[in-house]
Amino acid sequence: KQEVTQIPAALSVPEGENLVLNCSFTDSAIYNLQWFRQDPGKGLTSLLLIQSSQREQTSGRLNASLDKSSGRSTLYIAASQPGDSATYLCAVLGNQFYFGTGTSLTVIP
């Protein structure tokens, strides 16, 4: 069974700092990997989708990379802002979507 782990579980950074969130998965047989953010009590907002044949995707200040062979993905956030404070989740798609445990990010003004 696929297991998805996110490290760290929580992160607190000052505004303006660049940061990296990590996601690892045990089974490299995936179709794609998707990063989401979730605000408290709300649904999930899709940030980036990386197909299994791709190595990275970029959207604004966000860049996500995928290394299937090592079972790892990273989400890079440049010049963090207080509005980036949320929980970030990665999900890998094999025969179903498997979600990571999430990283709770706090950006301090």
Place this chain on the structure above:
Amino acid sequence: KAGVTQTPRYLIKTRGQQVTLSCSPISGHRSVSWYQQTPGQGLQFLFEYFSETQRNKGNFPGRFSGRQFSNSRSEMNVSTLELGDSALYLCASSWGTDYNEQFFGPGTRLTVL
């Protein structure tokens, strides 16, 4: 274009009752997936429907069931509610082919007393 909608947004039930939650996908999307989110277990996959057929199922008891209609709208039903069923229930829609990007609704917060 309109996003994924879920109704109701909040629900309070008592143990033993049953509940039906509704999800309307983005127009044109044929796949709807359901998830349960709790603080202890995180996000767990319940099932996925594509063109009115259940395509995938997670590891939940038979009390949890679902269906999809010809217009792609989906419902999930939980019978004989237990306290542990209190959770945020999320649905997501996608085109359903080649495992495209999933888009989530705001969720239904179910509280079982």
